[in-house]
Amino acid sequence: xxxxxxxxxxxxxxxxxxxxxxxxxxxxxxxxxxxxxxxxxxxxxxxxxxxxxxxxxxxxxxxxxxxxxxxxxxxxxxxxxxxxxxxxxxxxxxxxxxxxxxxxxxxxxxxxxxxxxxxxxxxxxxxxxxxxxxxxxxxxxxxxxxxxxxxxxxxxxxxxxxxxxxxxxxxxxxxxxxxxxxxxxxxxxxxxxxxxxxxxxxxxxxxxxxxxxxxxxxxxxxxxxxxxxxxxxxxxxxxxxxxxxxxxxxxxxxxxxxxxxxxxxxxxxxxxxxxxxxxxxxxxxxxxxxxxxxxxxxxxxxxxxxxxxxxxxxxxxxxxxxxxxxxxxxxxxxxxxxxxxxxxxxxxxxxxxxxxxxxxxxxxxxxxxxxxxxxxxxxxxxxxxxxxxxxxxxxxxxxxxxxxxxxxxxxxxxxxxxxxxxxxxxxxxxxxxxxxxxxxxxxxxxxxxxxxxxxxxxxxxxxxxxxxxxxxxxxxxxxxxxxxxxxxxxxxxxxxxxxxxxxxxxxxxxxxxxxxxxxxxxxxxxxxxxxxxxxxxxxxxxxxxxxxxxxxxxxxxxxxxxxxxxxxxxxxxxxxxx
Numbered sequence: 204x205x206x207x208x209x210x211x212x213x214x215x216x217x218x219x220x221x222x223x224x225x226x227x228x229x230x231x232x233x234x235x236x237x238x239x240x241x242x243x244x245x246x247x248x249x250x251x252x253x254x255x256x257x258x259x260x261x262x263x264x265x266x267x268x269x270x271x272x273x274x275x276x277x278x279x280x281x282x283x284x285x286x287x288x289x290x291x292x293x294x295x296x297x298x299x300x301x302x303x304x305x306x307x308x309x310x311x312x313x314x315x316x317x318x319x320x321x322x323x324x325x326x327x328x329x330x331x332x333x334x335x336x337x338x339x340x341x342x343x344x345x346x347x348x349x350x351x352x353x354x355x356x357x358x359x360x361x362x363x364x365x366x367x368x369x370x371x372x373x374x375x376x377x378x379x380x381x382x383x384x385x386x387x388x389x390x391x392x393x394x395x396x397x398x399x400x401x402x403x404x405x406x407x408x409x410x411x412x413x414x415x416x417x418x419x420x421x422x423x424x425x426x427x428x429x430x431x432x433x434x435x436x437x438x439x440x441x442x443x444x445x446x447x448x449x450x451x452x453x454x455x456x457x458x459x460x461x462x463x464x465x466x467x468x469x470x471x472x473x474x475x476x477x478x479x480x481x482x483x484x485x486x487x488x489x490x491x492x493x494x495x496x497x498x499x500x501x502x503x504x505x506x507x508x509x510x511x512x513x514x515x516x517x518x519x520x521x522x523x524x525x526x527x528x529x530x531x532x533x534x535x536x537x538x539x540x541x542x543x544x545x546x547x548x549x550x551x552x553x554x555x556x557x558x559x560x561x562x563x564x565x566x567x568x569x570x571x572x573x574x575x576x577x578x579x580x581x582x583x584x585x586x587x588x589x590x591x592x593x594x595x596x597x598x599x600x601x602x603x604x605x606x607x608x609x610x611x612x613x614x615x616x617x618x619x620x621x622x623x624x625x626x627x628x629x630x631x632x633x634x635x636x637x638x639x640x641x642x643x644x645x646x647x648x649x650x651x652x653x654x655x656x657x658x659x660x661x662x663x664x665x666x667x668x669x670x671x672x673x674x675x676x677x678x679x680x681x682x683x684x685x686x687x688x689x690x691x692x693x694x695x696x697x698x699x700x701x702x703x704x705x706x707x708x709x710x711x712x713x714x715x716x717x718x719x720x721x722x723x724x725x726x727x728x729x730x731x732x733x734x735x736x737x738x739x740x741x742x743x744x745x746x747x748x749x750x751x752x753x754x755x756x757x758x759x760x761x762x763x764x765x766x767x768x769x770x771x772x773x774x775x776x777x778x779x780x781x
Contacts, residue, residue, distance in 0.1 A: 257509035264709030300762035338404035442719030506623030541682025564680035574603030
């Protein structure tokens with residue numbers, strides 16, 4: 204009898220425990236009755252990143268390209284090494300799984316915000332504000348889907364309707380009877396539809412409209428998508444370079460028109476673009492917002508955790524020396540009579556030495572982009588770089604990335620054992636948008652207009668010496684193009700300008716893929732970098748086994764964990780094993 208009573212008490216206690224609402228979880232009824240708070244929660248996910256799932260995609264855009272090596276203590280430090288050599292890339296990388304999962308978490312927030320707006324938006328916010336909030340959330344959802352499609356080609360479309368009917372685990376990344384190209388095209392139309400709705404509703408905000416989505420940002424996204432689609436779907440066999448979709452290029456012109464008329468412009472000094480005190484300048488069309496604890500009153504601030512590995516070794520208190528610029532990139536900044544040295548830039552490995560100018564001159568943007576021994580790091584003489592500031596020079600050489608970190612004297616937002624910075628992540632900056640426009644103008648054979656854009660950008664670079672890099676003035680030489688003599692030359696000039704202007708801003712691999720030259724460029728790069736020397740020392744021996752394979756490496760494999768969460772639900776990308 205005692206045992207029976209004890210058992211009855213136990214089961215009663217268990218029932219009481221099970222009935223207690225969980226803590227730290229927002230009840231659906233409360234969430235869906237708070238539409239504006241749910242929109243804020245969707246925005247908050249923009250910066251919920253980490254080095255293993257960086258939303259700015261630096262391992263995918265920089266490390267996977269000829270601009271950067273992984274860095275760190277060696278090839279086993281993080282799972283990103285296969286991203287830089289491609290030949291060993293498989294679907295068991297935990298970073299691939301984490302990024303997929305986190306981006307879909309972001310999308311889930313967007314979908315739930317849309318449900319809340321549908322349920323209580325008009326009642327609590329009014330019709331006009333609700334309409335605007337829906338547009339903002341669809342912009343955010345498109346932003347996350349854009350990243351997913353950039354990496355994985357075919358991904359499942361999960362929207363608010365899927366959330367409502369609970370069909371997540373039956374939505375796949377293909378359709379019976381469709382080729383993967385057809386499915387991919389359909390996915391892009393979903394994203395375009397979200398962005399078009401956003402574009403048609405959002406206010407015409409301009410510079411200093413920090414944080415919230417606006418019409419010019421939606422226009423920039425649409426321009427970027429149409430620019431990419433104009434060349435094909437990313438696979439080299441389908442690339443249309445030389446026969447691009449002219450209608451799509453015209454859309455690039457039309458949407459970039461909106462950005463140019465919205466008050467944005469070139470920030471006067473190139474170096475200022477990458478200092479936190481200028482992070483919401485006229486150069487910033489849309490950016491993920493960050494803060495430090497001193498300005499926002501929190502313990503750690505709203506830091507940029509995507510770049511937490513990329514501080515310089517021995518300068519930052521816990522700089523881990525990742526995302527290391529290549530010799531190939533440094534060589535690309537060489538000039539001859541002030542213009543890019545298209546013919547001889549990579550025939551020898553050269554690098555400037557502070558105080559020792561010679562006949563080799565450089566585009567000034569090199570000194571704003573790459574930290575090099577003998578030069579002040581991020582303009583501060585008390586933090587001059589030496590060869591000791593490379594953590595593993597035998598693998599990764601002696602250069603350091605600078606754009607994504609603030610000046611050392613400004614300190615870290617958080618340190619020990621990780622560092623983080625109050626550096627915004629640009630989604631679009633004005634010069635980036637204008638280079639898309641120049642690219643479209645070239646393909647439409649409107650060469651004088653493209654020339655003007657490129658020369659405006661070069662003029663800003665020319666005027667970006669005295670304020671921050673006066674110590675390198677005698678090593679800089681940059682001139683304007685007198686003309687673009689033909690379309691082929693203009694195309695080469697614009698593409699080169701993109702590399703110099705956007706170096707280490709996580710776009711390079713995606714540019715190479717769009718142009719259909721990733722395999723040629725990267726396989727040549729591997730051969731060069733493995734033999735490159737700094738002060739007689741070589742590095743990057745691991746590139747000896749690197750190779751980029753077409754019909755495979757244009758995209759990354761879908762992670763094993765995603766493929767087998769519901770077996771058979773997803774198809775693997777072409778060329779990879781399940």
